[in-house]
Amino acid sequence: MRRKSLVALFVLGLAAAALPACGAAGPADSPAAPVAASGTAAGPTDSPTAGPAVTPTARTGLGAAKPSASPSTPSFRAGNPGGGAVVPAEARAVDTSHPTRTVGTGTAASCTSDAVVKAVAAGGIITFDCGPTPVTIQMKATAKVVNSHGPRIVLDGGGKVTLSGGGKRRILYLNTCDQAQGWTTSHCQNQDHPQLTVQNLTFANGDSTGDRTEGGGGGAIFVRGGRFKVVNSRFVDNRCDRTGPDLGGAALRVLSQYENKPVYVVNSTFTGGVCANGAAMSSIGVSWTVLNSVFRDNRAVGTGANPARAGTSGGGSGGAIYCDGNEFTVRIAGTIIEGNRANEGGGAIFFVSNDRTGTLRIEHSTLRRNPSQGFETRGFPGIFFLGARPPTVIASTLA
Template sequence: MRVKSAVVLVVLGLAGATLPACGSDEPAGPRVAAPVAATGTAAPPSTTPTPVPTARSGLGAAPPSPSTPAFRAGNPAGHAAVPAEARAVDTSHPTRTVGTGTPASCTSAAVVKAVAAGGIITFDCGPAPVTIRMTATAKVVNAHGPRIVLDGGGKVTLSGGGERRILYQNTCDRAQGWTTSHCQNQDHPQLTVQNLTFADGDSTGDRTEGGGGGAIFVRGGRFKVVNSRFVGNRCDRTGPDLGGAALRVLSQYENKPVYVVNSTFTGGNCANGGATSSIGVSWTVLNSVFRDNRAVGSGANPARSGTPGGGSGGAIYCDGNEFTVRIAGTIIEGNRATEGGGAIFFVSNNRTGTLRIEHSTLRRNPSQGFETTGFPGIFFLGARPPTVLSSSLTR
């Protein structure tokens, strides 16, 4: 499924600079040149922050030994409250375990088999951190579950080896089982990844459902990421609307949000969305870090004449109609887009979507083509200007 963006020119910002919307076939408008800082003054939310569980925290796990470096992900200085449904899943009673206590027992085949079977999946690969190089993509079977949880305990890296996507869920893929007549809007499978590292995933050349999702591709059901790291993932370098070097997400149940909690995205590279990309999907991003990701396409969306398209959303790319994005307690820095939105590209074609940034820092996210006046690193078209509370947006 590909969602085409509307052709539109919108006058935005105090300077009245004309900037191209997602879908515009006009040349890019003037860049916003003057440094601008946007800092809200609203008081912090009154909700008492809830600590984000780390690797099996609260489940009786022993602390790391001195010889084992602690697993670190997300923004430890972020204090956004985490709702119950966004927290880590209790994996103290797993359905199945990958490995029998040694690194050699933790294989790609074992991961693929466990994901296909579904349920709560943990790893027993010995006391030291281990990297499992995937020789095939692990795919969710839609009739299994309904929950699929992968918990690496802070010691497991799943690697695509620069050759393949790591994890795949698609409720509309008949090869994975057709479970309802409304595949785009069903509440299962519910996929959670937690306490894991996803490294060197690469979906280049795979244009299923429009392409993208170098580490993880999800369409349908529900999806959640907790206390995880995404490092050096890739997808196609060109294309007007594909993206998500780490995550590509489509069609979540009843437009409920994808939760990204206490997680880190670094070194991603794709046509659009150097970290994440979605169409018509809402997101809630809490206490996380996006750093040094790149949107490297050229020509925007749709592609300008003579260009292959892409280049928007250095860290985050969101397109579609009615959806919301909330970012809280999060750092987005050092990302880059060759076209629009060095940090965030947000286009709601029917102008119903909203973007809210709370207690976050966005800095050094150059948009080499275009961005919205007054919001450094952001290109935005939606219901109203982004809401920015107690946050810093600077060049």
């Protein structure tokens, strides 16, 4: 797979933001030459890196903010409740008992797409008041973060709210290098804000098919820059383009994070995603910490791998997770990854570190029935891996 640079130096005076590099593997990364597993002994602990502590800025608009009955009390449960992985403080749900603004005025009808779009653009801590029963909000436009607002943006659905793309559009978008959302630093690809958290929400039927901006992908949520965290949320039946050698992320597509600090995915579930690659999550040069979560029945449906074989459109790797780039880490703990499928490599996980510095660590997790139709790394069922050393596997099942 061909090598590309991870990030281009960004200067505000440029006429357009530099696109992220899609770090594809070089000639030695051919599926014909997998890394053989030499063992599964534990390596050094990959401890999560603490993120910046930022106090959200209160802003007015969208009516009065209404205190929650209790901080983030969901009426549903996502993820793997038996996972047992310790969740660090910075990866936990944000206290939303004193929101900046509230979407809705107590009825389902008051919770509209327009209200969500305006709330996300305004920033701050956002909760929902849509009545006593669960509600689905059909998004008529993508909710986009304005980079100068926040610096923290939190969406808390209280376990009762589904945001649906209706099979027509992406649901949520953050891009620090998008001029339309405002440039707030001279180094958009490496800034600590905005900090986006989604919690106690369901994202369903998002679809970014046909949108190739920044390489495409991110059927439910697209993120470039700042910080991003997912807590106790569900992603159901999301989509992105079915072809392409490097695009992906039917649910989540992330291209860069501040100082390569990890994206946290905690107590969350991903089901039914379909994309060319990474049918749940996809990234370029991004580190992930995935705790107590579930990935089930996601499919990477592209054909031809990366670079695309002659006569194909490319793709088909990472049935659940697709990670590419140079130096990055992925830690998966207390998590179930099962029943996912890749037409090419990595029915569960596709991991390529071009400069062979990246590491993959799997702890107290179960990976099973994740067929790789094309190629995978010997000794690691469902995984294709090229990195600093064989994946570290601790008290886990790979079958």
